[in-house]
Amino acid sequence: MNFDFSLIISSIPQLLEGLGLTFQLWIFSGIFGLLLAIVLMLMRISGKWYLSAPAMVYIYIFRGTPILVQLFIIYHGLPQVEFIRESFLWVVLREPFGCGILALTLNTGAYVSEILRGGVKGVPKGLGEAGAALGLSKMHRFIYITTPLAVRLAIPAYSNDVISLMKSTALVSTITLLDMMGIARVIVSETYAPYEIFISLMIIYLVITWATQKAFALFERRMSRHIIQ
Amino acid sequence: MESLTGWWDDFFWGSLVVVQVFFVSLVLMVFFGLLGSAAKLSNSKALQKIANGYTIVFRGTPEILILLLFYFGSAITLTAIVNVFDPSIKFVDIDPFWAGSIAIGLIVGAYATETFRGAFLGVDPGQIEASRALGISNFNTFVYIRIPAMWRLALPPFGNHMLSLIKDTALISVIGLQETMFVAEQATANTGEPFVMYLAVGIIYLSFSTIITLTVMGYEKYGNKHLEVGK
Numbered sequence: 375m376n377f378d379f380s381l382i383i384s385s386i387p388q389l390l391e392g393l394g395l396t397f398q399l400w401i402f403s404g405i406f407g408l409l410l411a412i413v414l415m416l417m418r419i420s421g422k423w424y425l426s427a428p429a430m431v432y433i434y435i436f437r438g439t440p441i442l443v444q445l446f447i448i449y450h451g452l453p454q455v456e457f458i459r460e461s462f463l464w465v466v467l468r469e470p471f472g473c474g475i476l477a478l479t480l481n482t483g484a485y486v487s488e489i490l491r492g493g494v495k496g497v498p499k500g501l502g503e504a505g506a507a508l509g510l511s512k513m514h515r516f517i518y519i520t521t522p523l524a525v526r527l528a529i530p531a532y533s534n535d536v537i538s539l540m541k542s543t544a545l546v547s548t549i550t551l552l553d554m555m556g557i558a559r560v561i562v563s564e565t566y567a568p569y570e571i572f573i574s575l576m577i578i579y580l581v582i583t584w585a586t587q588k589a590f591a592l593f594e595r596r597m598s599r600h601i602i603q
Numbered sequence: 604m605e606s607l608t609g610w611w612d613d614f615f616w617g618s619l620v621v622v623q624v625f626f627v628s629l630v631l632m633v634f635f636g637l638l639g640s641a642a643k644l645s646n647s648k649a650l651q652k653i654a655n656g657y658t659i660v661f662r663g664t665p666e667i668l669i670l671l672l673f674y675f676g677s678a679i680t681l682t683a684i685v686n687v688f689d690p691s692i693k694f695v696d697i698d699p700f701w702a703g704s705i706a707i708g709l710i711v712g713a714y715a716t717e718t719f720r721g722a723f724l725g726v727d728p729g730q731i732e733a734s735r736a737l738g739i740s741n742f743n744t745f746v747y748i749r750i751p752a753m754w755r756l757a758l759p760p761f762g763n764h765m766l767s768l769i770k771d772t773a774l775i776s777v778i779g780l781q782e783t784m785f786v787a788e789q790a791t792a793n794t795g796e797p798f799v800m801y802l803a804v805g806i807i808y809l810s811f812s813t814i815i816t817l818t819v820m821g822y823e824k825y826g827n828k829h830l831e832v833g834k
Contacts, residue, residue, distance in 0.1 A: 404694070438766075439805045440783065440813035451798035471790035490834065537663070544665035550778060555668060568675035576664045583663035600827060 381570040385561055389575055392554035399471075399543040399553065403478035410483030415490040425510060435485035441542050445477040449549045474517045474546040482547070489535060494520060494526030526597045533590035537583050544579075554578060607794040607803060613790065617783035618807050621801040622783065624704050624772045625811075631708025632768060636715025641710075643720050654716065661713035666706075667774055674699060674704040705774030710810030711768050718764065722757035723749065755826045769811045783807050 381416045412494035415428035436444065452458050452467055466472035493596050497520050505515040607614075642654035661669065678696035685695045696702075697738035725751055734744045787800040794800070 376669075411661070434804075435809060437817075438809045440808055441768040442773045442776075443801060443808060446784070446787070447798065447801040451801045454796060454798040487679045511793060513753065541665040544667050545774075547667070555665065558668075559634060562675060562752040566679070568679060572668060573674070576660065579664045580660065 378567060378570055379520035380471065381565065382574045385558075385571050386574050388577060389554050389557055389571075392552055392557040393578075395471075395551065395553040396540075396543050396555075399474055399478060399546060400540050401512040403475050403482060403543075404539055406475070407482035407486055407539070408485060410479060411490055415494065415524055418487065418491055418496060433484045433487060436481055437488075441477065441481045442545055442548065444481055445473070445545055445549060449473040470519045470546070470549045473549060474543075474551055475534050478542055478546075481542065483540075485535050486532065487579050489531045490524065492531065493526075495526035496527040516544045517552060517599035522597075526594070529590060529594045529597065533587065535595075536590070537586055540556060540581070540586065542564070566603060606794045606799050610794075610800075610803075612787070613786045614783060614803060614807065615787040617781065618811075620700070620780065620782040621769070621772050621807075621811065623705035624700065624707070624775060625769050626782070627700075627704040627769055628708040628711070628772075629821070631681070631705060632712045632715050632764065634710025635709055636719050639712060640723060643716065644723060652766045658692055658713045658716050661710050661749065666710055666771055667777060668708045669710055670778060674702040686737060699775060699780040700708055703772070703780055705769060707771045707775070710771065711764050715764050717758050718760040719753070724752040725756045726752045728772045755830075758819065758823050760827055762815065762823075763817070765815050766812055768814060770808065773808065792807060795823030 394518050414429045414432065417425040418433075420426055425529070429475070448467070449470060452473075453465075458467065459465060460596060466476060501519050502515050505519045510518070546553055547559055550556075554575060561571050565571070580586035607745070639654045639657055642650040645651065646732040674696070676713055678694070681695045681697060682692070685692050730752060731744060735750050739747070772782060774782050776782055779785070783804045787797075787804045790800045
């Protein structure tokens with residue numbers, strides 16, 4: 375066994391070919407997941423049991439099971455169900471890419487909705503009351519007072535979840551997609567040089583994580599620019 | 604549901620493997636977490652750097668990547684070592700159970716490092732000073748004052764780490780451990796009913812998560828029994 379540095383250099387461009395797919399999965403499921411999370415969060419804080427109870431059950435199920443299981447149920451399991459194959463969903467579920475995005479979206483939506491709820495709950499009550507005293511409607515209070523403050527409170531936790539979503543995209547390599555992880559597994563099976571290939575890939579993922587953290591730190595600073603330290 | 608007939612015992616043994624991996628990696632996670640937080644809180648710059656590197660790498664890369672690196676890396680290293688003594692042996696690998704448990708323990712240990720560090724810093728320094736004033740030894744201060752006070756702060760995030768642990772065990776099927784995901788795969792190949800099989804796995808994991816959540820909730824109440832919030 376010897377450590378081959380030239381293999382690291384030559385494998386990085388190959389691995390980066392999967393970067394596009396990793397980013398597509400990450401960005402699409404990140405956006406859809408955020409939208410789902412907002413809906414779930416609004417259901418949860420609505421105060422109506424017939425809205426909050428389904429949201430709670432959903433969050434409980436998707437946070438309580440491994441994302442790999444969710445991915446396999448969607449990719450391997452759902453095509454078995456007759457009416458899904460005949461519905462419009464089949465367009466998405468026919469491709470592993472659609473299954474990957476669906477699984478990641480459903481999973482991250484559950485986690486992010488809890489983060490957003492934490493942000494909303496963290497906004498001091500007095501501000502809403504002040505808005506009410508000024509005659510703002512409930513909707514206006516939520517949009518102009520609660521939301522900007524809640525966003526700021528939720529950023530640190532949300533950035534962690536965005537990073538864990540990025541890490542979760544690596545799981546699509548188990549459903550035949552060739553993202554960076556999938557390409558790495560193919561190269562390892564050909565060269566049998568796990569250290570070189572996997573360590574190169576670790577470096578790529580670490581750079582993405584680092585850049586994401588920096589970007590969110592900047593965003594947080596921008597959102598906090600009115601606060602006197 | 605009738606397609607599950609004949610597979611119940613396989614799922615049971617698979618679940619047992621999940622429980623075993625969970626407990627082994629739980630011990631490792633606490634060990635690495637305490638070690639990491641001790642290194643981060645120590646005065647030695649070198650130890651701090653090592654601990655920082657550990658948390659950055661293990662929190663910043665996908666779990667499945669670390670798992671595969673561990674499994675295939677250890678196999679190739681072991682094969683090379685064995686070949687020194689006996690060149691006729693072509694391939695040696697370590698048990699996926701141990702490769703998986705160690706990898707998961709290390710990954711979640713990196714998260715636990717931050718939790719424990721924060722919790723140790725959250726202990727009121729007045730308590731430590733008081734114990735010193737009472738002449739309690741450093742070791743006893745650590746065991747009887749620091750740990751119980753820190754534990755209370757660390758418990759809620761620690762519960763989340765345990766949930767991550769149990770969910771990460773599903774990944775070990777990728778390197779061939781015969782746990783529930785692996786059973787579901789085999790059952791699918793036999794019955795052609797993947798939906799039912801993976802749903803069964805989902806239900807198994809959901810019940811594990813529920814047990815952990817309820818245990819942590821109960822324990823939190825117990826840990827806070829001296830405080831106002833616990834009443």
